[in-house]
Amino acid sequence: MPRDMMFAEAIAVAITEEMQRDPNVVFYGQNMAMTDRDPFVRKFGRDRVRITPISETAELGIAVGAAMSGLRPIVELYMAEFMLVAFDQVINEAPRLRYMSGGQVKVPCVFKAGFGFAAGWAGQHSNCTYHAMMGIPGLKIALPSTSADAMGLMRAAIRDDNPVVYLHHYMLTIDKSPVPDGEHIVPFGVADIKRAGSDVTIVATAWMVKKSLAAAETLAKEGISAEVIDPRTLAPLDVKTIVDSIKKTGRLVLVDQAPRHASASIVIAGEIAEQGFKYLKVPVKMVTALDTSVPYSETLESYVLPSEQKIVDAVKAVLMMQAAAV
Amino acid sequence: MRAASQLPRERLTWMYTQMLRIREFEERVKRTFVEHPGVIRGHAHLGDGAEASIVGALATRGESDPVMPSYRCHGYPLVLGTPARALMAEIYQRRDGVCQGFGGSMHLADPAHHFPTASGIIGQGIAHAAGVAYAAQVKKTGQVVYSFFGDGSSKQGAFHETLNLAAVWKLPVVFILENNMYQAYTHYKLEDANGIAGDPLSQKAQAYSIPGTTVDGTDVLQVYEGVGQAVDRARSGQGPSLIESRFYRLSPHGNAITVPPVPTQFQEHEAIEVYGNKAEFEAAKKNDPILKFRAQLTGNGTLSEADAKKIEEGVRAEMDEVVKFALASPLPTPEDAIKYVHA
Numbered sequence: 001m002p003r004d005m006m007f008a009e010a011i012a013v014a015i016t017e018e019m020q021r022d023p024n025v026v027f028y029g030q031n032m033a034m035t036d037r038d039p040f041v042r043k044f045g046r047d048r049v050r051i052t053p054i055s056e057t058a059e060l061g062i063a064v065g066a067a068m069s070g071l072r073p074i075v076e077l078y079m080a081e082f083m084l085v086a087f088d089q090v091i092n093e094a095p096r097l098r099y100m101s102g103g104q105v106k107v108p109c110v111f112k113a114g115f116g117f118a119a120g121w122a123g124q125h126s127n128c129t130y131h132a133m134m135g136i137p138g139l140k141i142a143l144p145s146t147s148a149d150a151m152g153l154m155r156a157a158i159r160d161d162n163p164v165v166y167l168h169h170y171m172l173t174i175d176k177s178p179v180p181d182g183e184h185i186v187p188f189g190v191a192d193i194k195r196a197g198s199d200v201t202i203v204a205t206a207w208m209v210k211k212s213l214a215a216a217e218t219l220a221k222e223g224i225s226a227e228v229i230d231p232r233t234l235a236p237l238d239v240k241t242i243v244d245s246i247k248k249t250g251r252l253v254l255v256d257q258a259p260r261h262a263s264a265s266i267v268i269a270g271e272i273a274e275q276g277f278k279y280l281k282v283p284v285k286m287v288t289a290l291d292t293s294v295p296y297s298e299t300l301e302s303y304v305l306p307s308e309q310k311i312v313d314a315v316k317a318v319l320m321m322q323a324a325a326v
Numbered sequence: 327m328r329a330a331s332q333l334p335r336e337r338l339t340w341m342y343t344q345m346l347r348i349r350e351f352e353e354r355v356k357r358t359f360v361e362h363p364g365v366i367r368g369h370a371h372l373g374d375g376a377e378a379s380i381v382g383a384l385a386t387r388g389e390s391d392p393v394m395p396s397y398r399c400h401g402y403p404l405v406l407g408t409p410a411r412a413l414m415a416e417i418y419q420r421r422d423g424v425c426q427g428f429g430g431s432m433h434l435a436d437p438a439h440h441f442p443t444a445s446g447i448i449g450q451g452i453a454h455a456a457g458v459a460y461a462a463q464v465k466k467t468g469q470v471v472y473s474f475f476g477d478g479s480s481k482q483g484a485f486h487e488t489l490n491l492a493a494v495w496k497l498p499v500v501f502i503l504e505n506n507m508y509q510a511y512t513h514y515k516l517e518d519a520n521g522i523a524g525d526p527l528s529q530k531a532q533a534y535s536i537p538g539t540t541v542d543g544t545d546v547l548q549v550y551e552g553v554g555q556a557v558d559r560a561r562s563g564q565g566p567s568l569i570e571s572r573f574y575r576l577s578p579h580g581n582a583i584t585v586p587p588v589p590t591q592f593q594e595h596e597a598i599e600v601y602g603n604k605a606e607f608e609a610a611k612k613n614d615p616i617l618k619f620r621a622q623l624t625g626n627g628t629l630s631e632a633d634a635k636k637i638e639e640g641v642r643a644e645m646d647e648v649v650k651f652a653l654a655s656p657l658p659t660p661e662d663a664i665k666y667v668h669a
Contacts, residue, residue, distance in 0.1 A: 026464060047464045053494070058487035061453020062460055068442045069392070069461030088447055093454070097443045099666045101435035102425035105443055106669035137667045161669035 002148075002178035010147040010179055011112075011168060014154035015074060017183070019044050022072065025158055028052055029059065029076025029112075056086035060111060064094050064163075067109040072158055080115035080129050080167055087132075094163035095138030110157045110164050116207055116257050117170040118305055123293035126301075128258035133165055134234040134267065140164045140188055141234040145209035147177040149232055152186030160188065169206040189236035193245070197227035200315050201245040203268060204255035205230060208306060212255050215311035226315055234264050242268065243276040250281035251318045255306055260288040282321040287314045328386065328554035330547035338628050341385055341546055343637050345377035345616050348401040350645040351410055352577070355400065355417060355431075359581055359591040362653065365418050369583065370431040372592075373401035375544075375576035376504060378615035381405060382549025383472060383502055383571070386557045390467070392440045394455035395474040397432035399444040402474065406439040410644065411651040420655035427658040428666060449475060449482030452501065456492045459499035459566075470560045471499040477518065478509030480530060489568065493534045496565035500556040503527055503568060504543065506575035511596050528570035536566055543573030544615040547622075574610035 005013070019025045019040075027033075028050035033041045040049040052059050056077065063073040077083055083090050094107050117126050134141050140162055144150035150168060157164040186192075194209055195216050204212040209230045216226040227245050231238055246252050252272060254265035265286045272284060290304045333341075352372040358365055373380060380401045384393065395402045400417075404410055408424060416423025417431045424436050432446040442458060445451035455473030462469040479485050480503050492499055505527055507514060515521045520529045531538025537559070541552035549571055556567035577592055578599065584590040593599055597607040623629040629637075 026460075050495070053487075053490060055487035055491055057450075057484045058453050058456065058491045061450060061484060061488065062457035062491065065394070065442070065454035065457020065459075066461040066464075067457070068437075068454070069458045069465075071461045071464060073457075088450055089453070092447060093445060093450055097435075097445075098669055100425060100429040100433040101437075101443055101666075102423070102428040103666035103669075104425065104435055104437050108669070 002180050004176045005147045005179040007147045007150050007168070007172045007175050007177070010151035011154050014151045015158070016040070016043065018155055018158040019048065024070060025072045025074065026050075026066065027074045027076065030054055030078065032076050056082050057089060060086045060089035061093065063109040063111070064089060064097065064107055067107045067163070068097065068105045072108050074110040074112055074158065077111060077113040079125055080113040081125055081127055083111060083113055084129065090165065091133060091136045091139065095136050099138055106161045107163050108161045110166050112166045112168070114170045114173070115167045118207075118294075118301060119170070120296055120298060120301070122296035126294035128256070128262070130165070130167060130234055131258055131262045131264055131267070134237070134264060138162060139235060142166045142188065142232065143205045143234060144168060144232065145172065145194070145206050145230050147175070148179045148184060149186050149192070149230075151179055152184045153188075153232060155183070155185045156188055167206070171207045172210065175210070186232060188233045189238050191229050191231045191238035191241035193227060193241070194230050195226065195228040197225040197249070199225045199249055200227070200251040200253060200318060201242065201249045202226050202228045202253045202255060202311065202315070203231065203242055203265070204228065205232075205234070205264060206257070208255045208257055211306065211308050212311055214308045215315065218308065218312055219315055224315060224319065237268070237271070239268070239271045239275055242272065243279065246272070246276050246279045250279060252280065252284045253287060253311065253314045253318060254284060255287045255311055257289055257306060259291045260286060261291070263288045282318050285314045285318050287311050328551055328558070330550050333547075333550070335628055337385070338623060339637070341381050342619055342623060342629070343641065344381045344405045345546065345619060346638060346641045347404050347410065347644070348377045348380060349374055349616055350641050351400060351404055351414070351648070354414070354645050354649050356577065356592050358418070358649070363589045365653070366431070366581075367419060368430055368432070369580045370417065371398040371580045372577040373398055375506060375574050375610070375615065376401060378546035378619060379504055379543035379549050379571040379573050382546040383474070383553040385550050386554040387472070388468075388470065388561075390440060391470050391472060392442055392458050393472045393474070394442060394451050394458060395444050396448070396451055396476055396479065397444055397446040398476065399434045400431070403434060403436050403439060403441050406436070406441055408436040408439045408441065410648045414648045414652035415655045418652040418655065419657065420652060421658045422651075422655040426662070449479035449484040451475065452479060453484050453488045456488045456497055456499055459492065459497040460495065462498055463495070468561065469498065470557050472502065473499055474502045474504060476509065477503060477505040477507070477514045477527060479503075480527060481517065489530070489534045489536070489566070492566040493536045496563065498560040498563070499566045500553060500560055501566060501568045502553065503570045505570050505572045508575060508579065508596055510579045511600055513601065526570055528568055531568035536568060538568040538570070540570040540572060543571035544613055544618060546615065546619050573615065574613065576610065576614070
C-alpha cells in the first residue's frame, strides 16, 4: 500500500536504504552528522558519514576522487548556490574526467542541494541554477516534484555511474504525498504526466509542477483541460513525451521558476521548435521569473516569480491565440 | 626511516634510468614541435628539471599507491609503468594514445597503472587526490596517495580547503608542492607571501598543523628520504604532510600559445624571455638534477662510465622507437567522439 511521506523524508529514506544496500555509498557535508546521535552516524558510522568544514571545492573535489576510486559519495550542499563557489568541480571536473580519460574512469557521485527558496531569502539564496548545468555533457540533473519522485530519483542518482546534480525544491520540503512500497526507482530521462488533459500542455519542474497542477484544477472548473508534464530530469531530457502531448493539444505553456534566458524552458522551447513545430497550433508561451534577481520583500518577490494566476493567464492566452487564428 | 644510503645498486640504477627516460621523453616532445609541426596541438608542459623530484618521490611508493599529478603530467606515468609509446601517441592525438586521443598532454590518465587522472585546472586535482585517499581510508586498502602540484597551485582555494580537510580527516595522502620557481610566467617571489618573506613554502603546512618540510628537489636521494618519511607517516594513519620540493623548471611553462595556422614551439625560458635573467637560467642548467645524480653514481662507483653510457643509449633507443610508433599510429575515428560522455 502506498503511504504518505514528507518530501524530505522520502529523500532521507532513499539515502538510508541505498547506504544499507551498498557499502560504497558515503554521505557527507556541512553541519550534518555533528553528534553520534545523528541517525546516519548511528547506522553507518564515522567512516561513511562525515561532517565537513565550509569548503565546497574540497567537498566536491574529494567526491570526484573518491568516486573514481570506487565509492559512491553523496555530498550534502544544502543550498544550490553554494555549488557556485566550487563550480569548477561541478562543470569542469566531475563530468569531464571520464571523457578526457577515454572512458577509463567513471565518476559516480551525487551533489545534493536545495534550491528555489521563495521565503524572503532575497537575491543570493533563492535561485534556480540548473540551466547553467543542464547543457554540460556528462552531467545529469534531477529535480523531483513529489515525494515518490524524490525517493525514486535519489535512488537512481546514487546508482548512476555518472555525476548527478540532485536538486530538491525548498518549498516542497514538508509536502506530503504518496510513496509506493518497495524499492521504488524512477529512471532518468522519463517524464511523468502528472495530470492528463487535452486542450493545452503545461511543462513544469519541481515547485512549478505544484503550481501548474493548481492552475490546471482552476482551469478545469472553467472547462479547460490542461495536461501537466514533469520532465523530472533536465539531463537527460525527455523531449518525446512533450512532443507526444502537443500532438494531442497543439498548445504548449512552459513554466519555470528561473529567469527566462536562464531557464530550462528556453531549452525545451528550442527542442520543440525543431521537433514539434508542425504540431503547434499557436506559438509557445513561457511563464518564467522576470529578468531580475529575486527581491527580499514578499510583495516584490511575488511579482517576480511565476504564480498559479500567471499560469492560468498564460493558458487562457494560448487558447485565445488559437481562437484568433480560427 | 628510509635511508638513501641503504638503497641497493639496482634501485639506484633504476632511479637514474627513470630520470633519463623522463628527460629524453620531454626532449622529444619539445623537438616534435620543430620536426613535426602540427602533430601536437594545444598546450604541452614539460617536466625537465623535475626528474629528481618525480623519481625520488615515486621511488618510495608501495606497489598500488595512487599518483595524482597536475597537468604537467608526462613524467609520472613513465615511472609507473605506462608504456611510453601510449603516452606519446596520446600527445600526438592518436588512437593508440593512453586516452585514445580524448585527453592530450594535459589530461593523461592510466588507472591500470595507479594514475587515475590529471586535471588541467590549477589546484583542482589536489582535492581529487584527497578523495582517492578518502576511498583508501574507508576501504582500508593501506594505500597512500601521492598528490603532486606546482607552486602556483598552493595559492588556490582548492589547496587550502583540501589541506585543512585532509588534516581533519587524517587522510593517507602526501602533498608534494613542486616549487619550480615559476607559476606559469610569474616568479613565485612575486606572488607568494611566504616566498616574499624569505620563508619556505612548506611553511603553509603550519596553518593546518601538519608536518611541512622543504627538500632539494634536484637531489633525488634527498627527495626520497623526505617524501619517504611523509609516506610512512601517512601509511601509519597519522595523516597528511606537505613537502616543498624545490627545483628549477628547465623549459618554459609550455609551448607558445599561438592561433593556427601560426606554428607553435617552445621559446626561451621565462627567466630570459620575460625577466632578462640569463644568469639565473645558466646557473639552473649547471645544477641539472640528472647531471648531478650521474656524477654522484659514477663518482662513488655505483655505475662505471660505461654502465652510464649503456643506460643512456638504451633510453635514447627506447624513445626513438616511441616517436616512430606514435607518428605511425592511426588517428581516432571521428564518430568515436561521442563515446565516453556517460558511463
